Amino acid sequence: MSSQPNQSLIDGIRCLQYLVSSGRAIGCRELARLMGINTTRVNRLLMTMASIGLTMQDEQRRYLPGPGIHALAAQAIRGSELFSRALPRLERQAPRDIVVALGVLWEDQIIYIWHSVPGSQTTQALAGFHMLPAWCSVIGMSLLAAESDEALMARFTPEQWQSLAPHIAQQRERGNVVWHHDDGEVSMAQPLGVHQAALAFAGMWDITEETIQSRLQELNTLAARLVEKS
Numbered sequence: 001m002s003s004q005p006n007q008s009l010i011d012g013i014r015c016l017q018y019l020v021s022s023g024r025a026i027g028c029r030e031l032a033r034l035m036g037i038n039t040t041r042v043n044r045l046l047m048t049m050a051s052i053g054l055t056m057q058d059e060q061r062r063y064l065p066g067p068g069i070h071a072l073a074a075q076a077i078r079g080s081e082l083f084s085r086a087l088p089r090l091e092r093q094a095p096r097d098i099v100v101a102l103g104v105l106w107e108d109q110i111i112y113i114w115h116s117v118p119g120s121q122t123t124q125a126l127a128g129f130h131m132l133p134a135w136c137s138v139i140g141m142s143l144l145a146a147e148s149d150e151a152l153m154a155r156f157t158p159e160q161w162q163s164l165a166p167h168i169a170q171q172r173e174r175g176n177v178v179w180h181h182d183d184g185e186v187s188m189a190q191p192l193g194v195h196q197a198a199l200a201f202a203g204m205w206d207i208t209e210e211t212i213q214s215r216l217q218e219l220n221t222l223a224a225r226l227v228e229k230s
Helices: 007-022 028-035 039-050 068-078 081-093 138-144 149-155 158-174 209-227
Strands: 055-057 063-065 099-106 109-116 123-133 177-180 185-191 197-205
Touching: 007 028, 007 039, 007 063, 028 039, 039 055, 081 099, 081 109, 081 209, 099 138, 109 138, 138 158, 138 177, 138 185, 138 197, 149 158, 158 177, 185 209, 197 209
Parallel strands: none
Antiparallel strands: 055 063, 099 109, 099 197, 109 123, 177 185, 185 197
16 A cells, blocks of 8 residues: 555645635636646546535636535534634633734645634634735744744745744744834734644734733743643
8 A cells, every 4th residue: 555645635635725715716727826736637626526515616617615614614623622722711811902813834824713803802713714824924933933944945935035034033042923013013923832823912013122021921821821731
């Protein structure tokens, strides 16, 4: 029996993930471009998944997640240790005066699976998934630091690497990232150490170094609570 990964299975799962993460109807050509594979192959994969209800087409023959995705999502959530442990604790313990986000790294993209807005009584969780390029995200900067410079430089453009590199170095040196944005906002992130996930605080404007250190301690404490055994 071959020990080589099954490329068809890999492509099918990637295709479904990109489709679901797009948040809109998407055509085969655009999806193929995003994935970096042949359009004909993407079309065949989507049609195969449509036969079991995981995808469907709209009037313009663009693809959307099908009804079967709801069952798959429910099963995945129920089986996720990250969801079952971290989300209830975030609901109870996350600060409400700043942005708090929990994200995971996937294919140089950050999937945000929990996001709170200052002053709001509601949060985006479970249904609030969206994707952001890892080099644009403080969570991405934090998580990418686990990889070598050589591997990262091969995947990102010189401009993207220039933006990433100082934060990658900071994560490796300090165990967290503090990003001072040009508009005065400060965001920070710390890996959880499991699940390719990190916790971030953001939406903090023109704050003092003393406040930054206080928030970093708060971030560290909350990150530890999200993964500790009950």
